[in-house]
Amino acid sequence: MTETETETTATSKAVAKHFLLTSTGEVTEKEEEATGIRYVSLASGRTLDFQVPGAVAGTPMTMGAVFGFKTLATNEASAMRQKEGPNSDQIGAIEERFALISTGQWVDRTREGGPRTDPNDMALAAINVEDAAHVEAGGVAYNPQTHADRVAKLVAIFTKHPEKVKQIGQIAGVAAEYARLRGKATRSISELADLMKLET
Numbered sequence: 001m002t003e004t005e006t007e008t009t010a011t012s013k014a015v016a017k018h019f020l021l022t023s024t025g026e027v028t029e030k031e032e033e034a035t036g037i038r039y040v041s042l043a044s045g046r047t048l049d050f051q052v053p054g055a056v057a058g059t060p061m062t063m064g065a066v067f068g069f070k071t072l073a074t075n076e077a078s079a080m081r082q083k084e085g086p087n088s089d090q091i092g093a094i095e096e097r098f099a100l101i102s103t104g105q106w107v108d109r110t111r112e113g114g115p116r117t118d119p120n121d122m123a124l125a126a127i128n129v130e131d132a133a134h135v136e137a138g139g140v141a142y143n144p145q146t147h148a149d150r151v152a153k154l155v156a157i158f159t160k161h162p163e164k165v166k167q168i169g170q171i172a173g174v175a176a177e178y179a180r181l182r183g184k185a186t187r188s189i190s191e192l193a194d195l196m197k198l199e200t
């Protein structure tokens with residue numbers, strides 16, 4: 001990663017620039033000297049400097065953390081662009097996420113619109129539903145390894161196309177299976193009539 005690294009969209013339009021920072025806030029091209037990152041949003045012109053809490057330059061943990069925060073900044077900005085458009089407050093979203101992590105919490109699962117869907121469980125739910133439909137239609141049940149491989153393949157797709165997590169979660173049956181896997185209570189269709197009764 002160098003001071004000239006540029007983040008682009010799928011259409012190769014530059015949207016941000018990334019820099020490595022030393023503990024004194026100076027730009028460096030050496031990962032071994034870095035303890036933080038700088039993220040520059042080209043759309044807004046805003047800049048975010050972030051120092052990894054407790055970082056010690058040159059240690060494996062610090063180098064991994066710096067790379068991780070740089071990647072997370074890109075992911076947060078990308079999510080905001082997908083959700084609210086290219087002029088959204090991407091720096092604000094990154095600042096909020098980094099501040100939360102600095103308190104020792106990975107995500108705020110109570111915040112509306114926050115990251116709540118687990119892609120691994122969603123992939124498992126989707127494959128479970130698809131496999132059940134396959135067997136119901138007269139097909140032979142897949143062996144456990146094939147099942148696991150198909151789940152892993154779908155997780156990889158989710159990683160590359162995160163918007164598909166929500167899309168697949170809206171398919172009939174998948175949402176209920178996901179809820180079951182997550183230990184959430186769901187109601188069956190047999191309860192529908194009772195739930196729809198009106199008091200007289």
